[in-house]
Amino acid sequence: MTPRKILIIDDETKVRTVLRKAFESEGFDVVEAGDIATARRHLTATPLDLVTLDLNLRGEDGLDLAREIRSMRQIPIIMITGKGDVIDRVVGLELGADDYIAKPFHLREVLARVKTVFRRSARDPGVPNCVESQTLDGLIIDLDRMDVRDRDGQSCEVTAADVRLLRAFVDNPLRPLSRDRLMDLVNGTDWSPLDRTIDNQVARLRKKIERDPANPELIRTVRGVGYMLAERPVPQA
Template sequence: MNSNTILIVDDEPKVRLLLKRCLESDGFNVIEAEDEARTLEAISAHDVKLITLDVNLGGENGLQIAKRIRQNSNIPIIMITGRDDVIDRVVGLEVGADDYITKPFHVREVLARVGSVLRRTGSVEVAAKTVPEAPDTHIAAEDFEEGVIFDGMTAYLDRFELLDRDSALVEMTSGDFRMLAVFLRNPKKILSRDRIMDLLHGTEGSPVDRTIDNQVAKLRKKIERDPAAPVLIKTVRGVGYMLATNVKPSGK
């Protein structure tokens, strides 16, 4: 059995079922609890790597449960609530939660956040979702001004120009270039949707999952030989995306 066990704590069976199917489809072992007593029993009986915890558990307070868990354990906790309440978010983080998701949520967001928290806390084996570190290319800021080459194309990010494999100018929007720049500055690195959002906008927050996916899909149409079978920007299932090619200064 997969040792990467996640505990779902929610008093709504439908929500537990949705999360269970979502996480199991990504290879996790899932156990469930609907109240504090069963939550503490599950933590004691299983090697739990992460907990998704609903703020509202019938007559119980999920924030208080998180506080009690944190008194004796450092298991990562992702709080889930139906209220987009800033106070709940702040209190949740203050009692030790590692992240926050608001209902209704998209299953892709859940997988992205679970993967992000597990990697950040080092709580789980993620070897299957990582790749060897790419050699350090030492691309400096001035190299991007001079232009960089990837898969036969040349990008001049300072002037928003991309030349295709035949040296023809590719029609790109500023949004296309911002997304391209994120990948060119992070070649062969797996980037979660959260991380891409941070790099695009320089702020933390919940990305609109489909927005990132749609932007990547648009960029693929501009740079992939076959957008339907992308080989440059690869999808890393349950995590995010990766630029799977080398990037080097055009003058070297």
């Protein structure tokens, strides 16, 4: 099997070196970028399986680059940054980042999260999907291909964050899920009780898949608990 390729984007040479050695020790192929111009060259010319991104790059905002990456390619992004502000983390996750790790970090934690993201976002070649597509209240969804079609057959244009949240609901239909549990399922990382990311992500997903987002019937609010998928998906014939 071809080794997965990781792009490290960080303007600190020491950080890039530490991460590169750790990733290579696990059998990953690694390329580096110390600035956005170099990162863009890799993003356009190199087949990549995952990006680690520092938000605090000299002269440019890493969040802007994250938006650019999301507009170009649906590859996993792990933000590894010294910016620990809750707002930066919320914005990063809402842009579709798969995880967010603050500096200073422990290498074992970084490696564990990279492996978790790979397990969550991609399947190994040759492993068949148990269910390729499903129907859900008239929607046609294929989460492994990040394809969600509305009731007229048009693309819902879901993001990576939308798909992770929808998968959490699809895997747990008719079961109330707390915000804590959804954060664990979607992001797999620690979070602040003040973090409203899940509420924002649910609101955004409802706009894309509910018949009437103002009166949601598919993803229902469970008072005092969190949210619940009110219908069980059915394998498409």
